[in-house]
Amino acid sequence: MVILFRLLVFPGFLFLFFSAMLFDWVDRRVIARFQERVGPPWYQPFADFVKLLAKEDVLSTGAHATAASLLPVAALVAVLTAALYVPVGGIAVASFEGDLILVLFLLSVPAISYFLVGWISVGVYSVIGGNRSLLQYFSYEVPFLMALAAPAALSGTWSIARIVAYQGQTSWGLLMQPLGFILAMIGLVGKLKRDPLDIPKAKSEVIAGPLTEFSGRKLALWHLAMEMQTVVGIFLLVNLFVGDSRFFGWLPQLPVFGLKALALLVLLSMAAVLYARLRIDQLADLGWKILAPLALLQFVATLWIIGL
Amino acid sequence: MVQVLESLESRLRNWTQPVVRWARRKSPWILHFNSGGCNGCDIEILDTLTPRYDVERLGILKEACPRHADVLVVTGPVTRQTRDRLRRIYEQMAEPKWVVAVGSCSCSGGIFAGGHNVVGGVGEVLPVDLYIPGCPCRPEAIIDGIAKLLGKI
Numbered sequence A: 001m002v003i004l005f006r007l008l009v010f011p012g013f014l015f016l017f018f019s020a021m022l023f024d025w026v027d028r029r030v031i032a033r034f035q036e037r038v039g040p041p042w043y044q045p046f047a048d049f050v051k052l053l054a055k056e057d058v059l060s061t062g063a064h065a066t067a068a069s070l071l072p073v074a075a076l077v078a079v080l081t082a083a084l085y086v087p088v089g090g091i092a093v094a095s096f097e098g099d100l101i102l103v104l105f106l107l108s109v110p111a112i113s114y115f116l117v118g119w120i121s122v123g124v125y126s127v128i129g130g131n132r133s134l135l136q137y138f139s140y141e142v143p144f145l146m147a148l149a150a151p152a153a154l155s156g157t158w159s160i161a162r163i164v165a166y167q168g169q170t171s172w173g174l175l176m177q178p179l180g181f182i183l184a185m186i187g188l189v190g191k192l193k194r195d196p197l198d199i200p201k202a203k204s205e206v207i208a209g210p211l212t213e214f215s216g217r218k219l220a221l222w223h224l225a226m227e228m229q230t231v232v233g234i235f236l237l238v239n240l241f242v243g244d245s246r247f248f249g250w251l252p253q254l255p256v257f258g259l260k261a262l263a264l265l266v267l268l269s270m271a272a273v274l275y276a277r278l279r280i281d282q283l284a285d286l287g288w289k290i291l292a293p294l295a296l297l298q299f300v301a302t303l304w305i306i307g308l
Numbered sequence B: 001m002v003q004v005l006e007s008l009e010s011r012l013r014n015w016t017q018p019v020v021r022w023a024r025r026k027s028p029w030i031l032h033f034n035s036g037g038c039n040g041c042d043i044e045i046l047d048t049l050t051p052r053y054d055v056e057r058l059g060i061l062k063e064a065c066p067r068h069a070d071v072l073v074v075t076g077p078v079t080r081q082t083r084d085r086l087r088r089i090y091e092q093m094a095e096p097k098w099v100v101a102v103g104s105c106s107c108s109g110g111i112f113a114g115g116h117n118v119v120g121g122v123g124e125v126l127p128v129d130l131y132i133p134g135c136p137c138r139p140e141a142i143i144d145g146i147a148k149l150l151g152k153i
Ligand code: SF4
Pocket: B037, B038, B039, B040, B041, B042, B075, B076, B077, B102, B103, B104, B105, B106, B110, B111, B134, B135, B136, B137
């Protein structure tokens, strides 16, 4: 009974769905406020979702029908499965030693399906967008993984819950590894294909990237998968870098966790407003010439500190 | 068995219909197409999308791709060159879809009516749901028109 509740309601599917909608709204609203606008009302993500669900589902000629309907489901399922292992305010559906590796692996499944869906939907823009998404994947993923491996190395465990517990004994990962936190945030922006790094779906260049040819239910599922990925990614970073809530000792865990997650989301929205989109070659340069060496440096420094 | 399922489905549809209609009213994504105007109306549409008028309050987003859009906003008279393209873009959009003609030209052909290369207003080619006259029409007029269209949905 408890496990079913956790799986379906909290911190499982329903909770994730509503946080995805909430995060989407907060994100759009914050961006709007930065542009001196009012922004959409709170029900906007729900309206968009329902409208897309009820729209006609067009498939272009030549596209692979089975793959087109399976790929968004695969992305969504991978994100939901990853969410099972990411604790929310200390509560996770499941956990084992090494769940961080599993979560990182599952979170890269949407990137692959995103590329594949561009490939099978034969449109020119889709294929270019798919190729770009793969190039982007190779640029951000290495620094991202190294930045997330550093807290694990520091606390000597691959279990997210134990990393949080380790921060409880020492202090926030953010304070111990500020560089790693910045790298992880940049990597997360790349992973979520959010604004400064939305190269695969740049509107003025490749229309909507791999999703150009999709409408209706499939598009709704893709949007949902992306928004849930935002939520899970942010929750993961909160756990790894600001996991300890001893500082707010007298407050209940859950609201504190939510506030931290919203703070990270606002950081992401600010980045989206402040920076213009990079070109794909600039991103590759940034990833391999700056971020990856920095991540390596940080990792080696961490190992050195452990050795002391 | 089949009958039971069918009646169940129609009942479900009756229940969800108000929600779906609400969602459509609250989230019209537009696609902008210039079928041969002088660019005046296009600039007014871009004005409408600027932070000053902030149409995202009404859930309006500008999409770049016909498949994602709900409302096709056409400016300018339909020329013989763009006629087939306009029709094809309309056909690429997913149902349900609406067409809005912005500017005198797209309503009737405007000052270009009768030209050797001009077919006429958008109404000659597509079923238009809403005409917004003006040369060019002000952003306020466009927002007012869109609001009326949303009321119709
Ligand atoms: S209505 Fe006027 S402003 Fe608009 S396209 Fe025609 S001539 Fe230009």
